[in-house]
Amino acid sequence: MFPAILKTVIRTGSLRLIDGAGRIHGYGDASPPYCTVRLRARHLNYTLALNPELSIGEAYMNGLLTIEDGSLYDLLEIAAKNFQNFERVPWFSLLSSVMRRLKQYNPIDRARGNVAHHYDLSGQLYDLFLDKDRQYSCAYFLRAGDSLETAQENKKRHIAAKLFLDRPGLSLLDIGSGWGGLGLYLAEEAAVEVTGVTLSVEQHKVSEARAAAAGLADRVRFQLRDYREVTGKYDRIVSVGMFEHVGKKNYNEFFTKLNGLLAEDGIAVLHAIGFADAPAPINPFIRKYIFPGADLASLSEVFAAVERSGLNVTDVEILRLHYAETLRHWRERFMANWPRAAAVYDERFCRMWEFYLVLCEIGFRFRSMMVFQVQLAKKPDVLPVTRDYMVNWERARRQVTRRPMRASGGAHVASRPRHQCLRSKADFTAGGGSFTRSAGSLQQARWS
Template identity: 65%
Template sequence: MSASPSMIFLRLLRSIVRRGSLTVIDRAGRSHLLGDGSPPVATVRLSTDASDWKLVRNPVLGLGEAYMDGSLTVDDGRLYEFLDLLARNYGTEAGHPWMSLLERATARLKQSNPMGRAQRNVAHHYDLSPALYDLFLDSDRQYSCAYFRSPEDTLEEAQLNKKRHIAAKLMLDRPGLKVLDIGSGWGGMALYLAEAYGAEVTGVTLSEEQFAHSQARAAASPAGERVSFHLRDYREQRGPFDRIVSVGMFEHVGKRHYLEYFGKLRELLAPDGVALIHAIGYSDVPAPINPFIRKYIFPGADLPSMSEVFAAVEKTGLFATDVEILRLHYAETLRHWRERFLAHREEVLKIYDARFLRMWEFYLALCEVGFRQRTNMVFQLQLTKRIDTVPITRDYMAEAERAAEAREAKR
């Protein structure tokens, strides 16, 4: 007699959960205890509407869809603890056959984001209601990994730290440098570089909402005459620029376009120019992005391993002059976002419905777990066209950050 999909799903969970305590209440109301009884503890319930076959066919996607649709619920609202329990057991090793099979089956998928499709993909996420982002982001709407110099840093402090940290690596040692911000978001980074360093900044984005917000901010800024924003694909931009910065945009390039991306950076960069790329990646071998994230949150997104990044950089003739791996900084950033988002759940429900709220809760929790327990990380890659453009030690970065902090403290 063949096993039912419910039994297969439970077997899959048992193959993962060896430590901790997971109680699964199936559609018939029966309880199944998985794990060794130790913390952490979580309980999930499958309603009569739960699709067992969907959970079996693609558990990574199916869990997210079931939670989003309300057919899988977590007792006491402890979704994060449930995902954390699974990730702690799975860890960073490809030791579970069903997960390995899924990853191998999709490993050759290389996202393609030609012009036109790239703009549609961006609009799916970034053209949501601005009121939504105001509920959980910092006041500057920095929607990327913050930089926590201390565990006590607020989200606002950590995001300012991030901007200082990136500016230091850009070597903005004289005013008037021409800077290109690829994927300029809501304009915070571009305006910071113009206001704090006297740079002349061009920002490009594919999001109409972000473009409109950035223009309004520039009009109100004392450095507004030095900042211009454009609704434009970076591939259409002309140079040269003394500095190029790109924060949280490389994830949307698509693996098939990595060589094109770095080739365009080289074309746009002045001979003595410096570029700084800040992006999410994997600390292990190349792999596809989580299918739930790709389908519902960031269509067209792809995360690189460092081997994929450097393979593309090498072919363009650019020099990688510095790379820094930020490990738990994004986990802390996401914790702040998740807690703020859930604290404003009533406001979210006034903008979108309960399905959207659960979808985004799953997204934020899943990503935080990925940075704490899996192989997600953030890298900052500094690139030049000449080997002698930047100093041979990293001392200048810390000195520049201290000087910026002292200047800002006097304001």
């Protein structure tokens, strides 16, 4: 069954399959990429045909599908370039239609378990492929030669610019605060008061230790709780890489909660993975083995929920290939450290992790995955009317020489002295732009 289906599907690229009975099949148009795959069990000739998006990853993870020539990347690139042809197979078309109707339900207890499944893995694993600050989300590459560390620093700066941190002492809520890097960065850069919330026990423990080591425990507090349990009002809210775990059924609840937590003149920035086309389910392998309970949104789903919440969308940016590059860095680092990862877990885990990293990179390069950053506010007039303030803030911060700060494992990453933090709206004027250095009301500054 599976070899016959591939004959219908694979039109571009060059795939050679050695099936479970040892028979050799060739597919494609003889163009690159090239890959030879061996199935090491007869039953795979049939089981791979039932749900290939799930079962191919399982077979690779279990060592029953091996790459004889080329690489896993080549195999998944061929699959991605021929993905639209899967719709020609009636069974796949029906399965796809059913999966599109699934919407994740994510109550708090289940959310905690889902987070623990991934984020409470050994810190040694994450140290093998993440940057020193453990930024586990899309980096921002200003130049082709940017290192992962530089690009992750760019990402934090880019998000900070969109938060419009125009005065010290702002209260900021970080929903899904990870290992604390973004919260600590914002506290250092703009003298804001940060409250971070996470459901990961390990991330919470590391975050608190980092805040204490940086001497910021008085201004940066991390809590082990669900965002739905948070109360109070915040001048700024940021959420990076957490919306993927909300679940489609809970989008209305998420944005309604944001509206309730945001001060009247508050601003929020949401950074998340999504689809650039119609709504669809997350890959079943990723959902089962990597991020249980996860889902990806299309902008049509996000905007509909935002509209119902009463919030205003004040800015949107699509980061196209930035996550593909981020994942390339992660994949290359992980593959270089494979023996160390296998020593922490085992070879099967390493193959699972490799499949996850390659699959996601392929999704951003050749399919419809992208990252969106949405800026939200209760009132449309709380921000300057042009985007110059973002550009000016980033330019000014890139020019600052930074000193070391303690990272998650005691290493040092970029930071800066507190006395150099932004202190006035004049800081947004560096390089010229939408803010004026002259005295005047904030309203006048917004229109200048």
